[in-house]
């Protein structure tokens with residue numbers, strides 16, 4: 001069935017009314033009513049299935065079917081293609097089948113985290129992530145991305161103030177303000193750590209190079225227990241607002257091409273892996 005026509009529903013027999021699903025929903029789409037969650041008809045559901053991944057009772061359904069699978073189930077099928085191929089990389093140390101299986105679980109278990117303790121992330125972990133990101137491919141091997149890393153509550157708060165001022169002054173993305181006023185920060189969640197990637201705008205492919213490097217960082221950080229989420233609003237507004245560009249020390253001739261919010265997850269844990277609601281079409285030729 002087409003993804004756009006399938007919707008989310010709650011199995012009221014399985015639901016225990018704990019409200020966890022509402023707390024992880026990134027846009028406050030789920031609201032509690034008479035002890036059960038329901039979709040706010042005025043809000044747009046992203047179909048991210050965070051609610052399903054966090055629900056302790058598998059009570060969230062998508063298109064009437066189960067919306068998540070257990071990581072153990074995935075681990076069983078992941079790496080099963082080993083029979084047809086080889087495990088390991090040519091010329092490099094072989095990777096064990098267990099590693100391949102865990103890798104597949106890690107890749108499918110990556111989630112966007114937006115609720116954090118507020119403690120800055122250990123600087124060594126951030127340094128390790130940045131060093132690994134240097135191994136990402138880049139157009140013409142330019143490796144044009146540089147990182148501006150905010151790692152303090154005060155600085156993050158200052159940035160958020162400037163984001164809000166910019167939204168108030170210009171009226172762009174008004175949902176940032178309305179969500180913020182109802183206690184949901186869609187720009188940086190409750191993160192104190194922000195990783196902003198910038199490139200000189202004359203590089204061959206700044207958006208792709210930055211995204212590939214950030215993706216490596218995200219996967220590494222999540223493997224080390226640090227929650228991350230892409231920060232598209234922040235990227236856009238940091239370029240648009242002269243005050244933000246100044247505060248963030250963006251070098252002349254460069255633009256931000258991607259950013260992550262990061263931190264140690266708090267009151268946000270995902271028990272299961274949500275099903276894919278929109279598998280990409282694959283054409284075999």
Ligand SMILES: Cc1cc2nc3c(=O)[nH]c(=O)nc-3n(C[C@H](O)[C@H](O)[C@H](O)COP(=O)(O)O)c2cc1C
Nearest residue numbers: 026046048110111112186187229230231232233234
């Ligand atoms: C380029 C990009 C920009 C994004 N910007 C934001 C953002 O500004 N705020 C936010 O809360 N989530 C943001 N996200 C996270 C997406 O909402 C999230 O990836 C999607 O809902 C799927 O959830 P998942 O990452 O847990 O699978 C962004 C993701 C990407 C790839």
Ligand code: SF4
Nearest residue numbers: 015016018019021055
């Ligand atoms: S997380 Fe699951 S059990 Fe808890 S309220 Fe939501 S649907 Fe019900």
Ligand code: SF4
Nearest residue numbers: 025045046048049051
């Ligand atoms: S699928 Fe995502 S956006 Fe939709 S209700 Fe669940 S958590 Fe909220």
